[in-house]
Amino acid sequence: MPDNTPAPQVSPNNPCPFLRALVANGYVDGHVVPLGTLTKEIGLAGGKTGVKLVTAKLATFVVAMIANGHPLRSVTSGAVLDELRYGPLDKHGAGSRILTVDAQVDEDQIKRFADFGRDYANPDGGTERGLNAQEIKTFMAENLKRDGDNARWSYPIMMQGEWPVLLEILGKGEGEARYLSVAEVRTLFVDRRFPKRITDRLQAP
Numbered sequence: 109m110p111d112n113t114p115a116p117q118v119s120p121n122n123p124c125p126f127l128r129a130l131v132a133n134g135y136v137d138g139h140v141v142p143l144g145t146l147t148k149e150i151g152l153a154g155g156k157t158g159v160k161l162v163t164a165k166l167a168t169f170v171v172a173m174i175a176n177g178h179p180l181r182s183v184t185s186g187a188v189l190d191e192l193r194y195g196p197l198d199k200h201g202a203g204s205r206i207l208t209v210d211a212q213v214d215e216d217q218i219k220r221f222a223d224f225g226r227d228y229a230n231p232d233g234g235t236e237r238g239l240n241a242q243e244i245k246t247f248m249a250e251n252l253k254r255d256g257d258n259a260r261w262s263y264p265i266m267m268q269g270e271w272p273v274l275l276e277i278l279g280k281g282e283g284e285a286r287y288l289s290v291a292e293v294r295t296l297f298v299d300r301r302f303p304k305r306i307t308d309r310l311q312a313p
């Protein structure tokens with residue numbers, strides 16, 4: 109049955125689709141979030157265990173620590189999720205541009221994203237449009253190219269923590285056939301919701 113509840117509000121100054129869904133569904137606060145809480149929730153969403161979980165949490169910790177431009181403050185009191193816009197991680201239009209600067213969803217950009225993909229066998233049955241790791245790589249390279257001279261040397265590094273990590277967490281299928289479902293990406297950006305298999309892993313808000 110479709111869920112018709114309106115998507116909860118999240119600050120437009122939080123441009124990360126993943127964090128927006130965590131905030132919207134009450135898993136973390138929309139303002140200041142201690143890094144321990146943030147890394148724990150993101151770790152749960154990833155569903156990894158052992159060394160892989162520790163590595164994923166460490167990567168999240170580092171990203172969250174630098175995200176507001178005040179690493180010491182972030183470590184001691186937490187990341188400020190509604191002050192990420194124009195911070196050190198903001199690529200100023202070198203990303204997908206699915207979210208506008210005022211956090212509206214640009215449907216044309218979702219269509220563009222879908223154009224980089226193809227139809228995949230859905231493990232739940234049938235086929236659906238998605239992007240595998242290689243197609244995501246091409247998509248990111250084209251995003252950088254579109255930004256022209258504005259793109260900085262650090263952007264490709266920052267991008268590694270965005271779409272490829274989303275593929276790891278949200279992807280369906282295995283190996284080369286592991287893909288990010290366009291429909292699920294759309295739900296994440298537009299409705300700020302995760303699929304049930306992800307929320308099942310998260311701690312009830």
Ligand code: HEM
Nearest residue numbers: 123124126172175192197198199200203204270271273274
């Ligand atoms: C596993 C965790 C995470 C995933 C899967 C994820 C995924 C993404 C994705 C897919 C984008 C969109 C990029 C685009 O539109 O091209 C993004 C953007 C962004 N993320 Fe995250 N993210 C995660 C964690 C974080 C954390 C911990 C922070 C900081 C506290 C953060 C801050 C940002 C920011 C500031 C942007 C905007 C970048 C821009 O517009 O240039 N993200 N993220």
